[in-house]
Amino acid sequence: AQSVAQPEDQVNVAEGNPLTVKCTYSVSGNPYLFWYVQYPNRGLQFLLKYITGDNLVKGSYGFEAEFNKSQTSFHLKKPSALVSDSALYFCAVRDDNAGNMLTFGGGTRLMVKP
Amino acid sequence: KAGVTQTPRYLIKTRGQQVTLSCSPISGHRSVSWYQQTPGQGLQFLFEYFSETQRNKGNFPGRFSGRQFSNSRSEMNVSTLELGDSALYLCASSLGTGQYNEKLFFGSGTQLSVL
Numbered sequence: 560a561q562s563v564a565q566p567e568d569q570v571n572v573a574e575g576n577p578l579t580v581k582c583t584y585s586v587s588g589n590p591y592l593f594w595y596v597q598y599p600n601r602g603l604q605f606l607l608k609y610i611t612g613d614n615l616v617k618g619s620y621g622f623e624a625e626f627n628k629s630q631t632s633f634h635l636k637k638p639s640a641l642v643s644d645s646a647l648y649f650c651a652v653r654d655d656n657a658g659n660m661l662t663f664g665g666g667t668r669l670m671v672k673p
Numbered sequence: 674k675a676g677v678t679q680t681p682r683y684l685i686k687t688r689g690q691q692v693t694l695s696c697s698p699i700s701g702h703r704s705v706s707w708y709q710q711t712p713g714q715g716l717q718f719l720f721e722y723f724s725e726t727q728r729n730k731g732n733f734p735g736r737f738s739g740r741q742f743s744n745s746r747s748e749m750n751v752s753t754l755e756l757g758d759s760a761l762y763l764c765a766s767s768l769g770t771g772q773y774n775e776k777l778f779f780g781s782g783t784q785l786s787v788l
Contacts, residue, residue, distance in 0.1 A: 602779035
């Protein structure tokens with residue numbers, strides 16, 4: 560069985576400051592990890608993924624994520640937050656025997672204040 | 674290139690009725706997955722179809738069913754609606770299924786309200 564935990568329901572950050580949204584996972588096989596963002600009344604938009612290789616993954620809109628196998632974490636980061644980054648962020652995991660079945664975390668609402 | 678299209682955008686039904694939701698994937702995509710999103714349970718996987726065959730199924734009752742057509746368009750059906758079925762239903766498409774570099778593209782969803 561696979562699971563994802565996002566320990567923070569909401570993260571508040573001032574514009575221009577760095578942001579981190581936390582994610583830990585559990586999976587039986589090799590982990591395929593994803594971050595998606597959801598804006599109000601919209602579906603999910605893909606930000607980035609980790610499949611294999613470098614532990615630091617770069618994605619859309621200046622976001623990056625760091626894969627840490629020993630801590631089973633995949634935290635989302637951005638060096639300088641924008642007000643327009645305010646949205647709901649989901650971490651997801653898939654193992655290599657699950658087709659396209661993603662298990663999502665509960666989501667973290669990011670609020671960037673001017 | 675058009676994105677994933679879900680219809681209708683909003684639906685209001687009453688308990689006991691049934692409903693059919695439609696999803697047109699991105700052209701060339703052969704896999705369609707369905708997810709339910711609620712404030713209490715979050716995002717939960719319903720099922721995945723690839724080349725007209727159900728590949729995976731989540732932990733939902735048999736009232737939830739789906740199918741995929743030869744043109745990769747998919748429908749999901751919920752029979753005997755319950756109040757708890759009120760949710761945003763999201764469809765996602767991808768080129769294939771389970772490949773290491775697979776990426777899902779989501780539609781805007783169908784908001785179902787059961788009264």
